Structure formats: structure tokens, C-alpha cells
Amino acid sequence: MREMSSMKREETLIIKENTGRNWKAFFEELCKEAVSIEMSEEHMKRAVSFLADEVQLGKVEVELNAPPSKLRPNGEYRNTVLYNRGEACSADPYVMKYEMADNEKIRIVIYPWREEVFTRAEQELLQIICQEIFQQLSRITMRGILQHIIETDMATGVANQDALIQTADRLLAENRLQEYRVLFFNIHNFKYVNKVFTYAEGDVVLRNYANQIRGMLKEDEIVARLGGDNFVVLVRNENQESLTEQICNLRLTYVTPFKTKEFIFGATMGISTLENIKIAREVMARASIAYQAARQRGAGSVVFFSPEVQQELMKTQEIISNFLPALEAGEFIVYYQPKVMISERKICGAEALVRWVRDGQVIPPAQFLPQLEREGSICKLDYYVLEMTCRFIRDRLGRGKESPCISVNFSRKHLDEDDMVERIIEIIERYGIDHSYIEIELTESEDFQNYEIMSRIVNGLKQYGIGTSIDDFGTGFSSLNMIKKVDLNVIKIDKSFIPLEWEYPEKEKDKIMFGNIVGLVRQLGKKTIAEGVETQEQLEYLKEAGCDIVQGYVFDRPLPEAAFEERLTKGYA
Numbered sequence: 421m422r423e424m425s426s427m428k429r430e431e432t433l434i435i436k437e438n439t440g441r442n443w444k445a446f447f448e449e450l451c452k453e454a455v456s457i458e459m460s461e462e463h464m465k466r467a468v469s470f471l472a473d474e475v476q477l478g479k480v481e482v483e484l485n486a487p488p489s490k491l492r493p494n495g496e497y498r499n500t501v502l503y504n505r506g507e508a509c510s511a512d513p514y515v516m517k518y519e520m521a522d523n524e525k526i527r528i529v530i531y532p533w534r535e536e537v538f539t540r541a542e543q544e545l546l547q548i549i550c551q552e553i554f555q556q557l558s559r560i561t562m563r564g565i566l567q568h569i570i571e572t573d574m575a576t577g578v579a580n581q582d583a584l585i586q587t588a589d590r591l592l593a594e595n596r597l598q599e600y601r602v603l604f605f606n607i608h609n610f611k612y613v614n615k616v617f618t619y620a621e622g623d624v625v626l627r628n629y630a631n632q633i634r635g636m637l638k639e640d641e642i643v644a645r646l647g648g649d650n651f652v653v654l655v656r657n658e659n660q661e662s663l664t665e666q667i668c669n670l671r672l673t674y675v676t677p678f679k680t681k682e683f684i685f686g687a688t689m690g691i692s693t694l695e696n697i698k699i700a701r702e703v704m705a706r707a708s709i710a711y712q713a714a715r716q717r718g719a720g721s722v723v724f725f726s727p728e729v730q731q732e733l734m735k736t737q738e739i740i741s742n743f744l745p746a747l748e749a750g751e752f753i754v755y756y757q758p759k760v761m762i763s764e765r766k767i768c769g770a771e772a773l774v775r776w777v778r779d780g781q782v783i784p785p786a787q788f789l790p791q792l793e794r795e796g797s798i799c800k801l802d803y804y805v806l807e808m809t810c811r812f813i814r815d816r817l818g819r820g821k822e823s824p825c826i827s828v829n830f831s832r833k834h835l836d837e838d839d840m841v842e843r844i845i846e847i848i849e850r851y852g853i854d855h856s857y858i859e860i861e862l863t864e865s866e867d868f869q870n871y872e873i874m875s876r877i878v879n880g881l882k883q884y885g886i887g888t889s890i891d892d893f894g895t896g897f898s899s900l901n902m903i904k905k906v907d908l909n910v911i912k913i914d915k916s917f918i919p920l921e922w923e924y925p926e927k928e929k930d931k932i933m934f935g936n937i938v939g940l941v942r943q944l945g946k947k948t949i950a951e952g953v954e955t956q957e958q959l960e961y962l963k964e965a966g967c968d969i970v971q972g973y974v975f976d977r978p979l980p981e982a983a984f985e986e987r988l989t990k991g992y993a
Contacts, residue, residue: 576630589700915952
């Protein structure tokens with residue numbers, strides 16, 4: 421009897437020892453590091469198998485149900501079998517339900533082996549198993565959410581720059597990076613979306629735009645948002661040309677219960693290959709250079725990286741970096757080109773034109789104005805020219821001499837300013853001159869949506885007695901709409917419309933077009949100025965056509981201040 425009692429104690433000890441080992445293995449397996457939910461599920465499968473006999477498990481299922489949210493736009497549903505003994509289980513299962521953040525629900529269903537019913541003691545153990553499975557799922561899910569946040573641009577749902585770099589790093593490690601190209605681009609004129617819709621609706625349009633780009637990509641390609649309306653795409657070499665064309669001509673329809681709007685988005689883009697890239701973070705460097713060069717060439721430009729492009733950009737950057745010191749040093753000089761009444765050959769005004777004099781050399785405007793225009797520094801230069809012009813007029817009036825009205829060019833970049841009119845008035849009044857001595861010359865807008873802004877500026881200046889004119893009329897997006905919608909005083913007709921003195925096939929058509937433009941403008945009660953007039957023959961034609969005023973080399977080139985004053989005194993014989 422004593423011997424049998426001893427054997428039972430040994431068996432009990434062995435069972436307890438085995439049970440302890442099984443539970444230890446269960447917990448150790450669950451605690452193993454997992455970098456994905458798939459890996460975590462593999463750990464859970466092995467962990468549960470250690471307790472299958474211990475708790476009489478027949479089948480264990482885990483159901484994850486995540487509704488659509490900002491973190492998961494499409495939601496997620498997973499049903500994973502962690503254990504299946506392979507025999508049908510008809511008995512009532514043991515079920516535990518849990519809820520996580522963003523209404524994500526986890527349901528764990530455990531079926532007993534064969535037809536057994538779980539005892540109360542076994543249910544207590546099952547509760548521990550379920551709790552540990554849930555805790556593991558919570559950890560890996562939260563890690564996944566955090567990783568998603570780290571790698572995702574939350575405004576659009578596409579990747580961010582870090583995720584793009586990680587992808588590039590992986591491709592570099594696989595020696596596949598050279599199979600890809602980088603597209604660095606900005607959406608052309610996206611800012612006008614917010615003028616059509618609210619900012620909240622604009623965010624939706626941006627998100628739809630980003631998702632449409634993502635939908636164009638192959639499985640191993642990626643789009644990332646850098647911020648604002650700037651994006652980068654990592655695309656396979658063979659797909660680059662097609663994708664570029666799609667991005668530069670992207671149609672997007674946005675529908676609300678109250679309005680439907682179709683947008684056609686272009687893009688300013690830089691493109692680069694990825695040969696000889698040694699560090700993943702260098703993937704955007706050359707494309708960024710190409711993009712900056714594209715910006716310099718104008719909205720909608722597409723530029724491929726090359727050493728020549730890089731050199732061109734360096735020259736532009738040199739101009740931009742030298743601009744402010746040069747402005748402070750007074751290196752910018754204002755010249756004046758007379759405007760002449762054709763009928764009387766009398767000076768009736770002038771245009772203020774800026775020159776950059778550095779180290780005794782005059783830098784032609786074509787070498788710095790386009791760069792400053794695209795970069796935005798042109799606005800500072802415009803206000804500087806206005807101030808110098810006001811100073812010239814004030815000085816002349818102070819010497820008892822009359823001054824003609826002088827027009828000052830203002831870039832389209834000023835349309836983004838809220839206080840343009842106020843700043844102009846402040847400068848004029850600081851010099852104590854009558855507002856009528858200044859005319860603001862605007863360049864015809866390339867975008868019809870600017871008309872409203874231009875009209876507001878023109879009307880604001882008119883209230884203070886400041887005249888306005890439109891420069892380069894005929895070269896913009898829609899000239900007729902411009903003069904219809906914006907109440908300008910003077911229309912300056914671009915020299916490209918003036919018939920040349922020699923005979924050429926299109927000369928008669930040019931005459932007809934120019935004559936009709938002049939007639940239309942005069943019927944609207946506005947004055948016409950023909951700029952770029954170079955010959956006496958052109959002058960005679962303009963007189964016959966009814967043009968009021970001319971400006972060009974036929975009378976004078978732009979003159980420095982002293983020469984202009986002399987011309988005001990002498991006039992034209």
C-alpha cells in the first residue's frame with residue numbers, strides 16, 4: 421500500500437511538472453519578439469499548441485474586425501485559426517470579446533475537444549489563455565498603428581518621406597535601386613482649389629489626388645507626400661514615361677451634395693535616375709535639383725537631371741543669394757523709357773525699368789528678372805523701384821519741375837499679398853506726391869482664376885486715384901476676358917502684335933488683328949500703348965490704326981535718370 425501511494429505521488433508530481441513546463445513554454449512563446457501581426461500569429465499558434473492537451477482544446481479562432489478609420493481607410497478583417505485538432509467540434513465554444521482603439525474588436529473562440537464540455541476549472545484557464553492572446557494582439561496591433569503613423573502622411577494616407585527612404589534602403593540592399601527613377605513634383609495651381617472649396621474640402625481633394633496617384637503605381641512602386649502639394653514617386657524605369665504623362669494631365673472630379681467640380685491638374689517636375697546611389701537618403705537629391713530647375717523654367721515644366729541642369733541652377737542660386745545684399749547696397753538702378761503721344765510727339769509718361777549694376781557692369785534684366793520672379797524676390801524689387809520712382813518725382817517737383825506719370829511694373833506674385841494696395845499707398849504718401857503721378861503696371865495673368873483678385877487690386881488703387889495698366893496684352897491666358905472683367909485704364913499691346921516693316925506672309929493678318937484690338941480697346945474707353953516700336957514705318961502704321969501712345973527705340977531706349985531729365989527738357993523735334 422505504501423508503495424502504491426508513493427507511485428501516485430510521483431505521477432502527480434510528474435503531471436504538475438509537465439503542466440508547469442507547458443505553461444512556461446506557452447508564455448515564453450507568446451513573449452517572443454514579433455515585427456508583424458503575421459509573425460505574432462505564428463508565435464501564438466505554437467504557444468497554444470503547448471496547452472492543447474492540458475485544457476482539452478479542439479479549435480482556437482481569433483477574429484479581428486477593424487472598421488474604416490483615418491488609420492485604416494479601408495478597414496481590416498482577419499480570421500485566423502491558431503489551433504485545430506482536426507476533429508469536428510459541435511459543443512458550445514468558449515467565447516471572449518475585447519475592444520481596442522478606433523472601435524477595433526477582437527473575438528476569441530475556443531472549441532472543446534470532441535464532445536467534451538469545458539469544466540469551470542478549464543474555463544478559468546481558458547480565460548487566462550484568451551487574456552494573454554489579447555494582450556499580445558494589442559501589443560502588435562498598437563505597434564502596427566504606431567509604425568503606420570510613423571510611415572504615413574496622415575493628411576493624404578500615402579507614404580511620407582521616411583517610408584520612401586526605407587523603401588529605397590531596401591532596394592539598395594537588394595541591389596535593385598538602379599531599376600527605379602525618382603519623380604519630384606509639385607501640383608500646378610493647387611492653391612486655387614481652396615478658393616473654389618473650403619479648406620476642409622480642399623484637404624479631401626488633396627487626399628483624393630494622392631490616392632489617385634497611388635492607384636497608378638505598380639505593387640513595388642511608392643508615392644510619398646513631402647508636405648503642402650509636393651510629392652515624390654519611386655517608379656520603375658520602364659513605367660516612368662507613362663506615369664509622368666498621367667501626373668502632368670491628371671483629371672479629378674470632386675462631388676458633394678451641393679456641387680460637382682472637375683479639376684485638371686498639371687505638375688512641375690524634376691526627374692532623376694538612381695544609378696550610383698550609395699546612401700538611400702541621396703535618392704531625392706538629384707531629382708530635387710531637377711525640380712528646382714523646372715521651377716525656374718516655369719510652371720508645368722518637366723526637367724531631367726543632368727550636370728548642365730545643376731550648373732544652370734547654381735547660377736540662378738548665385739543670383740538669388742546676391743540679390744538682397746545687392747538691394748541693400750543700392751546696386752539696382754532705375755532707368756526710364758518715355759511714352760510718347762503719337763499725334764503730338766510729346767512725352768506723356770514713362771515706364772520705370774530696373775538695371776543691376778555690379779562691379780561697374782550692367783547685368784541685363786533677362787539674366788536676373790525671370791529668376792527673381794520664380795523665386796518670389798521680385799516683390800521686394802518692385803517695391804524698391806516704386807520707392808526710387810517716388811523719390812525721383814519728389815526731387816523733380818522740389819526743384820520746381822513738372823513730372824509725367826510714371827508706371828511701375830508689379831509682378832503677378834503680388835496677387836498672393838493681402839496688403840498690396842496699402843503698401844503702395846504708404847510708399848507714395850511717404851514721399852508726399854500726388855497719387856496721379858504713379859501708374860501700376862500689371863502683367864496679364866496666365867490663370868483665369870486671378871481675374872477676381874486683379875479686379876479687387878485695380879479697383880482698390882482706383883479709389884486712391886492711382887491708374888493701372890496691363891502689360892504684354894495678348895500674351896496671357898485670355899486677353900478679352902481680362903479687359904472685360906478688370907477695369908484697367910491703359911492697355912499695353914505686346915510688340916508681337918505690331919506688324920513688322922518688311923513683307924512677310926502673315927503681315928496682312930497681323931494688321932487686321934492689331935487694328936481690331938486698337939478699335940476694341942478705344943470703344944471700351946481705354947487708352948492704348950504700343951510697346952517695342954522700333955521703326956518709323958511702324959510708327960506711321962500705328963498712327964493710322966488709331967493707337968494713342970507708343971514706347972520703344974523709335975524714340976528712346978530706357979534712359980538713366982539724368983538723360984531722362986534731359987529728354988523731358990528737350991522733347992522730340
